[in-house]
Amino acid sequence: MTAPDGSFAALKQAIIARTGHDYYADKDRLLRDRLERRLTVTRAAGLPDYARLLHDPVAGAAEWAELEAEITIGETFFFRHAEQFAALKDVILPAIIAENQATRRIRIWSAGCAVGAEPYSVAILMERILGEALADWTIEIIGSDINHRCLTQAREGRFSGWALRGMTEAEKTRDFLPSPDGRHWHIDPRHQPRTRFMRHNLLSLLDGTSPPDVSDFDLILCRNVLIYFGPDQVPGMLSALADCLKPSGWLMVGHSDAVVGVPAALGVVQLPGTLAFRPPGCGTPAPLANPPPPVEWPAFTVEKPARRVPARLPQPEPVAVDPVPIPAIRALADLGALDEATAACAAAIVVHPLDHRLHFYDGVIAQARGDIARAEAALRRAIYLRNDMVMAYYHLGLLLIDGTAREAGRRMMEQVITLCAALPPSAILPESDHLRPGDLRGLVGQRLRPVGMP
Template sequence: MARPGIPRPDLGADPAYAPLKARIIARTGHHYYIDKDELLIERLHRRIRAAAVADCAAYATLLSSGAEGEAEWARLEAEITVGETFFFRYAEQFKALREAILPALIAARAAERVLRIWSAGCSTGAEPYSLAILVRELLGDALPDWRVTILGTDISVEALATARAAEYGRWALRTMPPEERLRYFTRLPATPGIRREGGYALRPEFRGPVRFERGNLLTLAEPGTPQGEPFDLILCRNVLIYFDARTVAAVVRGLGRRLRPDGWLLLGHAEPSPAFASFLDAVSMPGTVAYRPRSEAPPVALGAGPAPDSARPARPGKEPRAQEPGRGAAESGAGAGAGAGRPDAAADRVPSRGAASAAATGPAEPEGPDAADPAADEAGGLDRIRALADSGETGAAWRALRVALDRDPTDTALRFYEGLLARTLGRDAEAERALRAALYLDRGFVMAHYHLGLLLIALQRPHEAVRALDNAVAFSQALGPDTALPEGDGASAGEIAASAAAARAALGGAGSRRS
């Protein structure tokens, strides 16, 4: 806890900052911070304040203090790792998993009935639990005859504690229609001082195959690392953006060595590289790319049809910063085999705007927090707001949003994000006003209609919710099913139309009239 009366030090002017930064990058591999001093300084301020030391030199001394220093390193590594996690994130990859990759693996393993999956950089657990839900629904009644193990690893002890608890705020479930939340989760009551809005606990049947361990992906780059039993499927998303090119190649090579000869590897959207071609085969799929061990990959039918009836439908949800087609974007998880350094980060995120990005087969432009123009960030634009929210700084994101709205109160996207952030902060009345303002500015804003409908359901105003959801369906259908929706987390118009229709049907007899 910070000592009272100690002023906030100016770390940027501290002569000990540069060597401390170099030491942090050398230890963690987080080359991401080489040109992101403002972001690193924000995180160092938090740790220096929490450790009650005066400046960078004193903090560096603390980091060298034996067991106490190692404990502080663990806390710092968690702090500087920007994590994001929500369920069924990145719709294109989950579509590929549901329709091609997992069915192919299930068919190939039919004799032994063993399936091993690794979620590397699992953060607070949404990714491995999403996989558990999907595998359970694909196997259906055959599940008891299989031995399915899903390993989630992360560098953050705090994130792993949240993952093991399997309790989430509504923001981590934001792409799920209400009826699916009820199928996979039980509702938790609000607890004064702990959980103001209540939350959601994953049902036990979906937790069974999943276990968590602390791990750092940098060990894969070290020679002589023990391999262990190989995996059928590895997901490592939004991790490699932290490393330099040489480390990325070494880590991905290490991941490839951990695969079975016919296994599959999924990386983040910004992370493919031509350097992987010497040891991995790229498999193009609609909206994404997957990898298999080189020269060992048998053909697989892609897009061969829908998943079995028991499988869940396609859902919205993609990387948090999708931009216009052709640009890369960061995926779930976190750096250095890490996840979110904050256990509540999953509930404090802002989803993306823009269309879904096509998968890159060559180098892509990384897009993490502060990847946009720094001047624009300082001005309080959407990129800055997302970066703050992506770091779990919901309050700071809200303040930046107010600055941006003071400058441009008629910006439709800003009003939309005002609604999403206000709802995250429990300010439902402000959220409703903001979403309605976005619709006043753009009558055909599908995602604003959709989120307004979900909000009105939560506020127990079913007749108004039906009108909003009917509007979401109507405007989505007018665009065509494959149209990527602005501010839609990569969701297509068809996906949102289906989700809105399902939410509307769950309201039963409430009347409808498009407004």
């Protein structure tokens, strides 16, 4: 891209101001790459030409929507962060149900829902909890996102096996229908009437342009979204989300969201393995029979709202220290491009044949594509190369339990328990999407029961 730096700097500033994506403040190369794709599609002659298109009174809004879809990162999967879903199942949703017995209405918002795995996970959970009584309730689960392409996929309800990773075949067939090509899963249509999707920019909460019906929620999930925002924006965003809650509502953010200031409008509730926020004074639910161990959440610090967040220091462009293209492979898989992810994995294995992570991803992606023989061989190779790779044992265990080798699968799971016991409780398990040993032990327990709750 041969653009004068002034054009790029102005465009970058406009993008960050419009989307909140301070994430790009120190990632010029990545942003230029994303912009390049839009320049190619729109046949713009260069960045100044493209900036004119964005300002065009007729075509500008549509191009902004495409650019927003290009630059946002929609990684998601079902029942992501097991400990947060355990807290939803055991504490938060039962408390909301008890609170709303009189009206039998519940409003839930998944803010930054990507392709919809999060709101559909909540819909599934609601059915599990309420059972037949679900028919007597009006449950409204709204998924919103700035990325219109994600929302199209969310409304369709079609997912690759990668978005269902970690779920057993029994769990999948309970809530999804396999597609005729055998490579995708469609959310069971019985879950769709309770979910609705809409385009919504979270920044509109700050400038008063958010629609008035984005309010009165019993629960807001805004997980793994604030991580892209600037640290000085997060407290304001949390306050704005608090304003959208009912007085007794709940807010949950992701473990990776760097919450550096909790506004006065919110109190912190400690739950097993995670935290939630509620307006202060609305009380915490009845004490648990087994109180949770203290939560370790390094990014989380409580501050007085008035305290100034230090300005971000200029950061150098990150230097790639890992020559193995794991993030690129994961990004392809997250987009559902499983053939391309498999090809990228295979190419990387040629260059780095002894990298256990590549064989692990080769296995998990093959599993998502339904290629069980390749998945088993690749996961066994990962374990051979790294005999303490706990996530490889876990996925191989799942695969064997789902197949005809239940006893061998059970032995794999025993190995998972042994490896977890040797690790510090606060360790994040490599290639696990932020699981800690205790979380994984809980998942193993569920998997070994005949039909487990995800």
